[in-house]
Each structure stands twice: as C-alpha cells, then as structure tokens.
Amino acid sequence: MSRDLLVVGMSFRTSPVEVRERLAVDGKSLGEQTARLRAAANVPEVLLVSTCNRVEAYVGGEDRERTAHAVSAWLADKAGQEVDPYLYVHHGSEAVRHAFRVAASLDSMVVGEPQVLGQVKEAYSAAKSAKAIGTLLDRCFSHAFAVAKRVRSETEIAAGTVSISSIAGELAQKIFGDLSDRHVLLIGAGEMGEAAAKHLRKAGASLTVVNRSIDKAQALASQHGGQGRGLEQLAAELARADVAVASTASPRFVITPDLMKGVIKARRYRPIFLIDIAVPRDIDPRVGEMDNVFLYDVDDLEQVAQENLRARRREADAAESIVTYEVNQFEKWRRSGVLTPTIVGLRDRVRGVLEHELARTISRMDSLSDRDRKSLDKMLDAMTNKLLHRPISELKAQADTDDGKALVDAARRLFALDEERAAGEAKKDSVAPLQPARGRGKVS
Amino acid sequence: MAVTILFALTAASYAISGAAYVLFLARGTEDAAVWAARALGGAVLFHLGFLSTNWIVGGIVPTADIHQALAVMSLLVVLVFLVSARSRKRLRVLGAFITPVTLLLFLGAAFRRGVGPVPEPVRSALLPVHVAVNVLGLAAFALAFAAALAYVIQERQLRRKQLGGLFQRLPALDVLDGLGFRAVMVGFPLLTVGVVTGTMWAVKINQGGGLGLSATQGFALLAWVLFAGVLLLRVAAGWRGRKAAIGTMLGFLCTMVVLVGYVIQDGALG
Numbered sequence: 001m002s003r004d005l006l007v008v009g010m011s012f013r014t015s016p017v018e019v020r021e022r023l024a025v026d027g028k029s030l031g032e033q034t035a036r037l038r039a040a041a042n043v044p045e046v047l048l049v050s051t052c053n054r055v056e057a058y059v060g061g062e063d064r065e066r067t068a069h070a071v072s073a074w075l076a077d078k079a080g081q082e083v084d085p086y087l088y089v090h091h092g093s094e095a096v097r098h099a100f101r102v103a104a105s106l107d108s109m110v111v112g113e114p115q116v117l118g119q120v121k122e123a124y125s126a127a128k129s130a131k132a133i134g135t136l137l138d139r140c141f142s143h144a145f146a147v148a149k150r151v152r153s154e155t156e157i158a159a160g161t162v163s164i165s166s167i168a169g170e171l172a173q174k175i176f177g178d179l180s181d182r183h184v185l186l187i188g189a190g191e192m193g194e195a196a197a198k199h200l201r202k203a204g205a206s207l208t209v210v211n212r213s214i215d216k217a218q219a220l221a222s223q224h225g226g227q228g229r230g231l232e233q234l235a236a237e238l239a240r241a242d243v244a245v246a247s248t249a250s251p252r253f254v255i256t257p258d259l260m261k262g263v264i265k266a267r268r269y270r271p272i273f274l275i276d277i278a279v280p281r282d283i284d285p286r287v288g289e290m291d292n293v294f295l296y297d298v299d300d301l302e303q304v305a306q307e308n309l310r311a312r313r314r315e316a317d318a319a320e321s322i323v324t325y326e327v328n329q330f331e332k333w334r335r336s337g338v339l340t341p342t343i344v345g346l347r348d349r350v351r352g353v354l355e356h357e358l359a360r361t362i363s364r365m366d367s368l369s370d371r372d373r374k375s376l377d378k379m380l381d382a383m384t385n386k387l388l389h390r391p392i393s394e395l396k397a398q399a400d401t402d403d404g405k406a407l408v409d410a411a412r413r414l415f416a417l418d419e420e421r422a423a424g425e426a427k428k429d430s431v432a433p434l435q436p437a438r439g440r441g442k443v444s
Numbered sequence: 445m446a447v448t449i450l451f452a453l454t455a456a457s458y459a460i461s462g463a464a465y466v467l468f469l470a471r472g473t474e475d476a477a478v479w480a481a482r483a484l485g486g487a488v489l490f491h492l493g494f495l496s497t498n499w500i501v502g503g504i505v506p507t508a509d510i511h512q513a514l515a516v517m518s519l520l521v522v523l524v525f526l527v528s529a530r531s532r533k534r535l536r537v538l539g540a541f542i543t544p545v546t547l548l549l550f551l552g553a554a555f556r557r558g559v560g561p562v563p564e565p566v567r568s569a570l571l572p573v574h575v576a577v578n579v580l581g582l583a584a585f586a587l588a589f590a591a592a593l594a595y596v597i598q599e600r601q602l603r604r605k606q607l608g609g610l611f612q613r614l615p616a617l618d619v620l621d622g623l624g625f626r627a628v629m630v631g632f633p634l635l636t637v638g639v640v641t642g643t644m645w646a647v648k649i650n651q652g653g654g655l656g657l658s659a660t661q662g663f664a665l666l667a668w669v670l671f672a673g674v675l676l677l678r679v680a681a682g683w684r685g686r687k688a689a690i691g692t693m694l695g696f697l698c699t700m701v702v703l704v705g706y707v708i709q710d711g712a713l714g
Contacts, residue, residue, distance in 0.1 A: 177616035268682025292685045
C-alpha cells in the first residue's frame with residue numbers, strides 16, 4: 001500500500017468530557033506530544049489536534065491497521081483507561097473529509113465557531129516544528145485551511161453570533177452604533193454578567209460595577225479597569241449608563257418600573273439597553289415596555305442564539321458541498337501523486353528482473369564484445385517498454401477514477417513495490433529476485 | 445424633445461436605483477447596493493442634464509414654478525443622501541426609502557407641465573427666495589423622513605426581538621436618530637422662512653379679507669408646528685427616539701400634502 005492518511009480520535013459526539021480532559025494537550029506541549037506519538041506509532045507523519053471538544057491524531061503511514069492500533073494504544077496509555085469505545089477511525093478520502101470538516105468548523109458543537117480553525121493551525125505548526133509533517137499532511141492541511149477560508153467567505157455559516165455575551169454586545173451595537181464612548185453598568189458580581197461586561201468592555205465601553213457588597217464590586221471592577229459602587233447608587237448609576245447587565249442573586253426585582261421612571265427622566269430619555277441574565281429575574285418585565293428602554297432577558301438572548309444557530313445549520317449544506325468538491329480535488333492530487341512513483345517503480349522492477357537474468361546468462365559467455373553488450377542492453381529497454389506499455393497507459397488513463405486507485409494499488413501489490421522490508425521473505429518464496437532491482441534501471 | 449428624453453431617462457434611472465436599493469434592503473445582496481448606487485449616479489447626471497437643458501434651451505429658470513422647484517428639490521435630496529452615505533456605508537440602505545421619494549418628487553415635476561407662469565400678484569423679489577428655501581428645506585426633511593422611517597422599523601424589530609436580515613442591515617438606532625435630528629435642524633429654519641414668505645403673500649392677496657387660510661397653508665403651518673415640536677421637545681425635554689421619529693414623519697407628510705396642493709393648483713396661492 002502507498003502512504004495513506006488516517007485519523008484516529010474522539011470528539012464531543014463520541015466521548016464524555018471526563019475521558020477527553022485526560023487526553024487534553026495544552027499548546028505548549030503540543031509539539032513534544034506530537035513527537036512522542038510519532039515515535040510510539042513509528043510513522044513518518046503525525047499531527048495532533050487537541051481542543052476541549054476533540055482529541056485527534058492525523059497520521060500519514062503505510063500500514064493502516066497497525067498504525068491505528070498503535071495510536072489507540074498510545075491514547076489509552078495517556079488516558080490511563082480503555083479508549084477504544086470512544087474512538088473513530090477514518091482513512092483515505094474519509095479522513096481527508098474529516099480534516100476539512102473540522103477545520104471549516106462543520107464538525108463543531110457550535111457550527112461555524114471560529115476558534116477551531118486557529119486550534120488546528122496551532123496543531124499544524126506544532127507538528128511542523130516537531131518535524132512530523134511530510135508531503136501528505138502538509139498538503140492535506142494547507143488544503144484544509146483553504147477550504148475553511150472558502151466556506152467562511154462563500155457561506156453564511158459564521159453569520160450571527162451564538163453566545164449570550166456576544167449577542168448582548170451585538171445588540172448594544174445595534175442600538176448605540178459605536179460603543180467606544182459608551183458606559184456599561186454591571187449590577188451584581190455574577191459570572192455570566194462578568195462575561196457579558198467583558199465583551200462590551202472589549203468593544204471600548206467604560207465600566208462600573210454595583211453590588212450589595214461594595215468590596216466585591218470594587219474587586220471585580222478593578223479587574224476590568226472600572227469602578228465599584230454600592231447597590232444604593234443603583235439609580236444614579238443607571239442614569240448615566242448606556243447598557244446595564246443585571247445578574248444579582250436577588251429573589252426580588254432589583255429594577256422596578258417606579259425606579260426606572262425616575263431614571264428615564266434623569267437621563268433625559270436617552271435610550272438604555274437592559275440585559276437581565278439573572279434567574280430569578282432582576283428586572284421587572286414591565287420596564288421593557290417603557291419608551292427608549294430595551295430589555296432582553298436570558299430567554300430572549302437564548303432565543304436569538306438558537307435562531308442564529310438554526311440559520312448556520314441551514315448554511316451547513318452549502319458548506320458540505322464545498323467540502324465534497326475539495327475532497328475530490330485533493331484525491332485527484334493524491335492519485336496523481338501515487339501514479340508517478342508507481343510508474344517509476346514498475347519500470348525499475350521489470351527492468352531489474354530482466355537485467356538480473358541477463359547478467360546471470362552473460363556471466364557464462366565470455367565471447368561477447370562491448371557492442372554486443374550494448375545491443376543486449378537496448379533489447380532490455382525495448383522489452384521493458386513493450387511489456388509495460390499497456391499497463392502504464394491504462395494506469396494513466398484511469399488516474400482520475402476510483403478504478404485508477406484500485407489499479408495503482410493492484411500494480412503495487414502484484415509487483416511488490418512497497419515491500420522493502422518484506423524483501424527477505426519474498427526471496428524465500430523464490431518467486432523473483434527482488435533485491436538487485438531497485439533503483440538501477442533506466443527510467444525514461 | 446431632448447428635454448422629454450432626458451426626463452424619461454432620469455425617471456427610469458431613479459426607478460432602477462430604487463428597485464435595487466429595496467432588493468439590497470430585503471436580501472442584503474452586495475451587488476444590488478453597487479448597482480443601485482451606479483443607477484443613482486446615472487440618474488443624477490440625467491437630472492442635471494434635464495435641468496440645464498430646460499434652463500439654457502427652454503429659458504426656464506429652476507425657481508420659475510413649482511415644477512422646476514420640485515425637479516431641483518428631488519436632485520438635492522439625492523445629493524444630500526449620496527454625500528451622507530459616502531462617509532457611512534451603513535447608511536446605504538436608506539436609499540431604499542429616499543430614492544422612491546425622490547422619484548415621486550421628480551414625477552411631480554411633470555404633472556401638468558407647461559401650465560402658465562406664476563400669477564401677477566405673487567411676483568416679487570421674494571419669490572425665488574421662497575422657492576429656494578422650501579426646496580432646500582424639503583430636501584432635508586426627505587432625508588429626515590427616511591432616517592425616521594428606518595428608525596421606527598428598526599426599533600420595532602428590536603422590541604419584538606425579531607432580529608432577522610432586515611434588522612442586520614439597518615444602521616444603529618442612535619445613528620438614525622442623530623441623522624434625523626440634524627436633518628430636521630437644517631430643514632426647520634428654511635421651512636420657517638418658507639412659511640413666513642408664503643403667509644405674507646397670502647395676507648397680501650386676501651387684502652382686507654383677514655387671514656383666510658387655505659388648506660395648503662393650513663398644512664404648511666401644521667408641518668411647521670410638528671417640526672417645531674420635534675425640535676423643542678428634543679432640546680428642552682430630551683425627547684428622542686420613536687416619538688421624535690413619528691413626529692418627523694408626520695411633519696414630512698404634511699409638507700408633502702402642501703406640495704401636492706401646489707402641484708394641483710399650480711402655484712396659485714389663493
């Protein structure tokens with residue numbers, strides 16, 4: 001067999017997080033682990049992808065079954081437990097398709113999320129610096145990055161944000177336009193609220209935190225370069241904020257219509273965007289009916305997220321057909337890549353056998369002149385060409401078809417083109433002398 | 445003949461541009477926006493050709509009567525839009541609202557073309573001023589109207605939590621609000637001068653008859669009151685957003701009623 005691409009791995013679809021987290025490799029040790037896996041599996045090419053949603057080894061090697069086994073043994077050793085039930089194994093064009101889909105974020109938990117491409121790129125450069133990348137993986141992943149780019153620009157797969165905090169940021173931008181001179185108020189020091197505030201802060205807004213405990217407010221605010229205030233300042237702070245994110249643990253409404261009426265007057269009817277991500281809610285829903293007040297609660301944001309996600313899935317069909325087309329392109333390249341060495345190998349092998357037999361015969365004849373030897377040599381060329389004319393033209397003609405792949409494999413097998421190591425055994429079988437053949441024949 | 449051809453070409457270009465802008469608004473096709481802008485550029489050239497041919501060949505001064513005034517006004521509306529949209533790409537979608545308004549104004553210019561000149565009593569040095577300020581004022585209001593309409597749509601979508609394609613393409617509320625406010629700020633003083641000069645003639649014509657207001661004058665005053673309210677409440681009481689947008693739209697509709705009145709009566713003020 002020629003060198004084949006193989007992927008052995010597990011993702012959020014096939015395995016629980018408890019197993020994946022044991023196999024997780026951080027960015028720093030990625031190169032080192034790649035090198036280790038390469039040594040353990042004894043293969044020329046390895047690329048190790050590790051994200052919180054997947055651990056996958058892409059391997060370029062000859063013996064598919066042995067390699068898959070070695071990789072899964074390495075993973076099991078690392079996890080300290082059985083991993084086979086969680087693993088998937090793809091090879092050939094299915095492995096290529098898998099690589100393309102992962103890079104294009106089609107296999108992600110959140111379809112279209114952009115991080116995975118960066119993580120695969122990181123894996124690629126780690127493997128490259130560990131010198132574990134050969135022609136096959138290099139070509140496959142350069143192609144995968146191009147596919148990801150194409151999918152991103154030609155479909156709407158990444159359109160519409162799908163995380164609560166980024167949706168909050170996007171909505172704020174829809175109300176206020178540029179956020180750079182806007183003020184964000186964080187009510188309560190909850191984690192969800194912090195994430196949303198962080199997002200808005202990144203867009204350039206300034207930040208104030210109000211909390212029942214002023215110490216906690218100040219601690220959190222100083223982390224994000226803002227100010228902390230006590231909860232009694234709520235009305236005054238609401239009057240000067242543009243966006244307010246509420247996430248307190250209060251069982252009752254913190255912002256009531258009465259409070260808001262005063263606030264609206266104090267802010268001279270400037271619009272305000274209220275985001276309520278507390279459960280139970282912090283903001284009386286009636287507040288959302290007031291003029292120039294825009295109120296979104298967790299369910300509203302979740303609904304937007306779901307809607308955007310549905311839209312992305314609709315786009316996924318278009319993305320899949322791009323992937324299919326590109327996988328075919330890649331396979332075309334691979335077939336042509338295998339074809340040339342196969343043709344060279346065939347000529348070498350046939351001419352080698354002829355040469356060997358001729359040499360044995362000639363050794364018993366001592367009356368041959370140099371001229372005679374030369375014509376015999378020419379005869380060998382002619383015989384090689386005549387014998388291989390039909391097989392080679394057939395291989396070339398079928399290069400782009402599935403038949404062609406089968407033919408190449410058949411030719412390699414029938415003429416033992418991949419059996420450097422197995423050469424000794426072949427000799428025992430005494431089918432044909434294989435050793436002297438390699439690399440000496442003339443190739444035109 | 446040349447004038448008629450130029451007129452048809454202008455109207456057709458506006459129609460094509462408007463259709464392309466609406467397509468852009470509905471679908472977000474980038475190509476549609478590009479073609480809409482090209483068609484609009486073509487329309488402006490034809491429009492300029494139409495006006496100058498009228499002026500040079502026909503000897504019709506652009507402020508001569510209500511038709512010419514409408515033709516100039518519609519051109520100004522487009523120019524103001526093109527300049528605003530140049531610096532802010534997101535404002536392009538407003539073309540879907542502005543271009544149809546422009547087309548209507550321009551077609552109004554053709555309505556009962558060739559009716560006699562302005563009647564004797566109204567002719568005075570103030571006439572070109574009256575026409576010019578109204579033309580400029582209405583151009584500003586047309587832009588304010590487009591911004592206000594987009595604001596109301598955008599605000600509604602935000603409140604109903606329908607964040608579909610249309611929502612994605614409209615500019616931010618604050619941008620629309622600010623644009624509407626500035627446009628009204630520019631238009632209002634012009635409208636004021638227009639109403640004052642108009643009323644002066646009304647008084648002159650009705651000498652001795654008191655202040656008998658015609659329907660068009662009534663609407664002109666109503667528009668003035670509405671715009672005054674929009675500005676005053678905004679500056680004094682901080683009114684903004686949806687209410688200001690609705691006020692702006694109503695004000696613009698009143699000025700349109702005045703215009704229609706003029707076109708039908710053809711410049712008669714009595």
